Amino acid sequence: MDIKGHKIKGLTCDSRCVKPGFLFAALTGNKADGVDFIEDAVQKGAVAILCRVYPKKRLNVSCDIIWLFDKNPRQRFALLAAEFYQRQPAKIAAVTGTNGKTSVVNFLRQIWSFAGNNAASIGTLGIQTSNLQSSKTLNTTSKLTTPGAVYLHQKLSALDDSNFSHVAIEASSHGLDQHRLDGVKISAAALTNFTNDHLDYHKTETSYLQSKGRLFSRILDKRGTAIINSDTTHSKQFIRMAKKSVSNIMTFGTRGADICLLESRPLADSQQLTLSVFNKEVNLVLPLVGKFQAFNAICALGLALSTGTPVEKALKAMQSLKGVRGRLELVAHHPSGASVYVDFAHTPDALNNLLTALRPFVLGKLHLVFGCGGERDNKKRSEMGRIANTLADSIIVTDDNPRNENPSSIRNQIISTCPKALEIGDRAIAIRKAVGQLVQGDILVVAGKGHEEEQVIGDAVYAFSDSKVIKASVKDTLDE
Secondary structure, eight states: EEEEEEEEEEEESSSGGGGEEEEOOOBBSSSGGGGGGEEEEEEHOOEEEEESSSOSSHHHHHHHHOOEEEESHHHHHHHHHHHHHOOOEEEEEEEEEOHHHHHHHHHHHHEEEEEEEEEEEETTEEEEEESSSHHHHHHHOSSSSSHHHHHHHHHHHHHHHOOOOOOEOOOOOOHHHTTTTTTTEEEEEEEEOOOOHHHHHOOOOHHHHHHHHHHHIEEEEEEEEEEEEEETTHHHHHHHHHTTSSSSSEEEEEOOEEEEEEEEEESSSEEEEEEEEEEEEEEESSSSSHHHHHHHHHHHHHHHHHTOOOOHHHHHTTTTTOOTTTSSSSEETTTSSSSEEEOOOHHHHHHHHHHHHHGOOOOOEEEEEEEEOOOOOOOHHHHHHHHHHHSSSEEEEEOOOBBBHOOOOOOHHTTTTTTTTTEEOSHHHHHHHHTTOOTTTTTTESSSSSSSSSSTTTTTEEEOOOOHHHHHOOOOOOOH
16 A cells, blocks of 8 residues: 555554554544654654644654544544455445344354355454354454454455455444444444443443444445344434435334244244244244344344345254354253353343343243443443342342452442342352252353453453353362
């Protein structure tokens, strides 16, 4: 990529990653201003600087430096990343929504693969493909639901080089607001659902909604298709936003015009679905429990159909879908026969859906272990406590990722509306206590962290896996 006659060899917004010939984007973040690192970037060999305006403070940099000014440097940076890496897979779908993004992109990848496409997904679980070796080769650690623009475009280019034709991406509200997806050629975009979340970042529901809406009004290709959950709050607003940019709009849900969930009947470890797909009634067994999983699956179905997958193949693929790691994942059976699950539910809506989904399978008591993350929207804590107190029979409130917030204060906010909860701060002890209470007919779900293998307490990051603690606790019970 050439800029003003100079060949750019790479680009980054992290001065620590600058190499000779790089463009450095001096972006303003929550904790630091990239302008403060311009001199450091130039010393490491940056030949071009992108920022909003020329810095007010005096800089000791060469007059040969190329300066790019833009009123929206984040968006310009993403577009430059797209230009630099150039190649992208032919079909890219993006999924936004408060809950369900990870499940939908994984289900979509499975449907595409079943139909004979070389498919991948990018999101909370990293880069996943049907080929384990490809996943290992392509994947590097990214702790963001939607990776940064450079990482994202670099990986899209690598996927295209590896002959992946179909890619599904999780589109978080943070990622959309920060323009990480700008420049991605998106063929189809879906909204799973919409409830209040991340108000610590967005401040208002309106701002949160507008960030999600950017996917449909600004990023989705004008020839693409918007797939909207007709049952969720503000669905009509999302449809209006989509109509400003695209003409192809598909709706799904119990009121969906294109894919309508007519009936969901729970079975032992699956559910019988009756759907109307483009006005044709279809019956199938979905090998997943929970109505919310049915919604995730039909959202993935809509994306698959809108990107060219034949209806019959897509419906057949749905009957062999595999659950996603850390999402209503059955990790152990107690010696009594009780089932133990982990789930990523960390919002009121997700917790409500989780407990509601498990209730039909409970013959004894429904046990719950959960907490809330620190330095995140604190308004949801009391609401989650209220939901737990209503829908679960036995509750232990513990620590999630308290970060730099007082863990005891977080737990107290939850317990204020959850009087029947037992408070145990240490998450491992809380899980062991819950496992020890199980008897025949019970179900235990440990919620909030799902697939995560770390716990953040203060500035320290500790190795921690709910699944590993559960399995060890069950083993200890067997050994007693």
